[in-house]
Amino acid sequence: MPVQYISGFTVVLEVLSRFWPVWIALVIVMGASYAYKKKLALYGQLFDSGVGVVGVGICLFWLFTAIFAATISPFDPLAQVPIMKDVLPGAIEPQSGLSYLFGGDKLARDVFSRMVFGSQIVLIIAPAATGFALMVGITLGLPAGYYGGKIDTVLSFLANLVLAFPVILLFYLLVTPGIMDTPIPYAMAGVFFLFPIIFFSVLFWTRYKNRPDRLYILLGITLIVGGWIYLGLVFDKDPLRIVHIDPNQLNIFVAVVFASSPGVFRIVRGLVMDIKTRDYVAAAQTRGESPWYIMLWEILPNARGPLIVDACLRIGYTTILLGTLGYFGLGLAPESPDWGTAIKDASRLLRSFVHPALPPTIALMSFVLGLNLLADSLREQSMKD
């Protein structure tokens, strides 16, 4: 029985209508942001430039796609329907009557659904890994820039060590199936995931040292929530079984954090060396504030502009890294719907079938482009002040 097709125009309409929850959410969020942009500080200023609006729009589009993935995608990303092997875009799946909007891949899975579900993997790992890298980079970069001297020499040497590694080699060494049998990924996770807890504890301690009523509550929350997530992520021993991460994903996560935190470290160190010569830092020193108070409550808030811009660019770069991992088949499961793996699978068959390759490539490119545009317009807006 030959497979039936719907026309190209219907495919476009169908794709647009499948994204309906995304359009609604986009309209609400963008409309609200635009209406209240005067009150939204830096985020509101983004809506003053065309580039900023496009950047925010693309990022939000993928965010909502990831959130509503189950509603948007017509098929299970892993389900195989043998008759649909390598079908062209618009082929109708006989049982459900729905069509494979972007065609089927060589294992007869729906390319459209895989692209939609792929966004989930990227949008969970990339921002989270960037967040951890920021925590590590800030916690180490502040003292290195502020104290200078031996601490700076040692930490900078270590950061340069990691930066001298070509990323791809680092991944080949750190993200192999063999390394899962050794304690190395867990040890690294144990060290990296400690940084946010240390960061927030010191943050609250320096501020509320003399106000025990606030201090104990904030410290308690930090330690309980942090410790809970820590147990779940590093030891997979979350008592409530909510926080859980696949050993594979933990390995990727750790490798990505490891690869990108030295970059954050260098930026923070440079910013701190610049800012510590300002008058308000001297004033705080004269008041007798502790060094960590000055670093966390005087210097860090004044370094936030460049750090936010860097974080945006870094999420994009992490997305590219995840794609690279998928492209080389490192870490992620071979049937995983993430964009990198999909590009790898499709690029080997480009001679015979083109359609499975295009959706994941365009998805990845557009998401990174959105983040880069966002970063660019954030930089421009913060330079205006």
Added chain:
Amino acid sequence: MLSFVIRRLGTMALTMLCLTMVVFFLINLEPNLKKLAISQTEMHTSAEQLENWLVNHGYRQNFFVRYGQWLGVVPKQPVTDPATGKPAQRFSFCNDPVVPTFAGVLEGDFGCSTKFKASVASKLFPALGATGILMFWVLAVMVPISLLIGILAGMREGSRTDRVLSVASIASTATPEYVSGVIFTVIFASWLGLLNGSAASASQGITFYNFTLPVMTLAIYGIGYIARMTRASMVEVMTQQYIRTARLKGLSFGSVVIKHALRNALIAPFTVIMLQFPWLLTGVVIVEVMFRYQGFGYTLVEAAGNNDIDLLLGCSLVSVFIVLITQLISDVGYAFLNPRIRVQ
């Protein structure tokens, strides 16, 4: 200047020592050795035989002894042939010594590739040559284009040309090699049929037909970044007093840009281009795998995939060396180009 360079070279040597030790440690983890033993012996070998193979080939010696042997500060011992009890070559395919000798990296011996059954030097250097050709063409395409885009954009900040070129360069930095490679192959090889989607034949002879796609793919990611940096540098120079003076003296805009602005605006991009090499290295790996070009990146992937210890160490050494030497060149070159900078 000389003492600065010497100090930097010292740090470089220390960094390379640390990094190779880390790589050495990671490659020699137990699961990786197991994998190597399995791939090097016949099918269905018992665990005992695997262990024997590892012991016989010297993989069970002390970690530091083996690292020292690789480095060339500890003599390499010949293995004992279990059948005759006499000293024998470790790997017959690359003339390993039968008497204890110092034969490590410091002596110029990179070891033995278990995957290709040949000495590392005989695999690695031809591959580096092939990648060198690729790199040459990439730089020949990337540098002029990106400088031109950057200068045109930065010449008049905020103009329409600037906006268009800036967005184009942002788009190009958002396109990693595995994305642009696929898109270019689809357009130029599958649809238009103008170019070859594989560079496998480039080892025999480079033609426009088989070499354009890899070069294009590799260049596009760097173009955006270098163009952005050039633009920023150009914008800064164009606001300087001496540019205004030159304009007020009545020089034409074109001659101010070419004679006064350009020379100062190109100092920063030089650094950026030099620091772009480590990124190109990752790109080379992706592009060579994608277009099946047998160069350094292809060798690295083969070595890593088959846990070929000596070859992978050789590759790491080369890539770390490239990263560090380009950093040094960029620092020294910056000091030469910009007389305001003095290195202590």
